[in-house]
Amino acid sequence: MHIPCLIFVVAVCPRMGQRSASGRADAALWCSLIYFCAAKTGKSLYAPRLEQRIFLRIPMPITPQQALQRTIEHREIFHDEMLHLMRLIMRGELSPVMTAAxxxxxxxxxxxxxEIAxxxxxMREFSHKVQVADSTHLVDIVGTGGDGANTFNISTCATFVIAAAGGKVSKHGGRGVSSKSGSADAMEALGVHINLTAEQIAQCIAEVGVGFMFAPNHHPAMKNVAPVRKELGVRTIFNILGPLTNPASAPNILMGVFHEDLVGIQIRALQRLGAEHALVIYGRxxxxxxxxxxxxLVGELKNGQITEYEIHPEDFGLPMVGTRQLRVETPEQSRAIVLEVLAGKAGPARDIVCLNAGAALYAANVADSITTGLALAQQAIDSGAAQAKLEALVAYTQKVAA
Known part of the structure; x- marks a missing residue:
């Protein structure tokens, strides 16, 4: 009989392996009896007469009230408990009051x-997924938002550069909440049709090298928490889950976060979620x-190992520029800057797009370093290939949406 999330730890005495066959059978019988009793009672048991300790934890489903009490006491909600609790929330089985609490x-x-992982x-379980046939060099470039900088859509612009330089991008995003222009707003302003089916998006990635996944279309269960989030008006766990829930399951990612503490947290959450090559970044x-x-600040996951380090624009031969020069007030202003960058206009907007695209190309394993990725990004713009990718995406999405 299979019981989910069973933790079964056995510390065996060295002499155990020297028992006779009948002795080992007796021990196995005792283990089965203890397992049965633990399953019935939900408690940990100790077998004193065996030359071993057997700890069994059969977790009972946590109640919302118990979960709330844990948070009040600043204690962790364990993985299996968080799975159960989150499923209740996603199914709309908790009241708005309890969800908010x-x-x-x-x-x-x-x-x-x-808890985050x-x-x-x-959220991934409840999402409408995009099945990408070949995930080689597939990457998402995304941010948590919430930095309050109101810059033009840097990662959206970088998307076309990445695709032109040999990567494939499954871009996942929504409308602006904390910014003047979200990635969905920018895509629409550029002429991209964002309401495609999962099959159309997968084909778009295969043919164009870019697919945009409008978050509300892929996370319908979020409608159960949307009113709570809106009324609370403060950051909650849902603000940092979006970048972790790419519907195309991109194995590689460049993720920006709004606080330095999130670098270590998000990169380790990505590790637990099975990411292959990931960079989590926070500008100081x-x-x-x-x-x-x-x-x-960069947190990097590669070959299962995590490293943290800092990079500086001058490391890549780029001049320092304040973010004030990159700010916009409307999606239309962001669109104008994106088009200028893709057309080859020099300046800080181009530099920051190329640097972030270069890091994404490194995350996608197209480039062997951020420096190499930066050079590939610059070439993609100078050759006109990046601009051509935007035009191809607009043409494809408009065709299939017609």
């Missing part, structure tokens, strides 16, 4: 890596991109 409690005590796993000037105005 729990997510606020998590925020106050600070969400742990395990478990919540993201459930508060930008959720690789910044030109300050050094950038």
């Amino acid at each position: 729990i997510v606020t409690g998590l925020r106050v005590k600070k969400e742990t890596i395990g 478990a919540a993201a796993q459930v 000037d508060g930008l959720d991109e690789i910044s030109l105005g300050a050094s950038t």
Whole structure:
């Protein structure tokens, strides 16, 4: 009989392996009896007469009230418990009051890596997925938002550069909440049709090298928490789950975050979620991109190992520039800058796009370093290939949406 999330730890005495066959059979019988009793009672048991300790944890489903009490006491909600709790939320089985209380409690005590990873796993379960046939060099370039910088859509512009330089991008995003122009707003302003089916998006990635996944279309269960989030009006765990829940399951990612503490948290959450090559970045000037105005903190996951380091624009031969020069007030202003960059206009907008595209090309394993990726990005713009990718995406999405 299979019981989910069973933790079964056995510390065996060295002499155990020397028992006779009948002795080992007796021990196995005792183990089965203890297992049965534990399954019935939900408690941990100790077998004193065996030359071993047997600890069994059969977790009972946590109640919302118990979860809330944990957050009040600043104690962690364990992985299997968080899975159960998040599924209740995603199915709309918790009241708005209880949902608000729990997510606020998590925020106050600070969400742990395990809680975030478990919540993201459930969001992935409930999502409408995009099945990409070949995920080689597939990457997402995304930010948590919330940095308040109101820059033009840097990662959206970088998307076309990445695709032109040999990567494939499954771009996942929504409309602006904390910014003047979200990635969906920018895509629409550029002429891209964002309401495609999962099959159309997969084909778009295969043919064009870019697919845009409008978040509300892929996470319908979020409608159950949308009113709560809107009324609360403060950051909750859901603000940091979006970048972890790419519907195309991109194995590689460049993720910007709005606080330096999230670099270590998000990169470890990505590790638990099975990412292959990931960079989580935080500009020291508060930008959720690789910044030109300050050094950038980087958390990198590669070959299962995590390293953290800092990079500086001057490491790549780029001049420092304050984010004030990159700000916009409307999606139309962002669109104008994106088009100028793709047309080859020099300046800080081009530099920051190329630097972030270069990092994404490194994450996608197209380039062997950010420096090499930067050079590939610059070539993609200078050759006109990046601009051609935008035109191809607009043409494809308009054709299939007609």
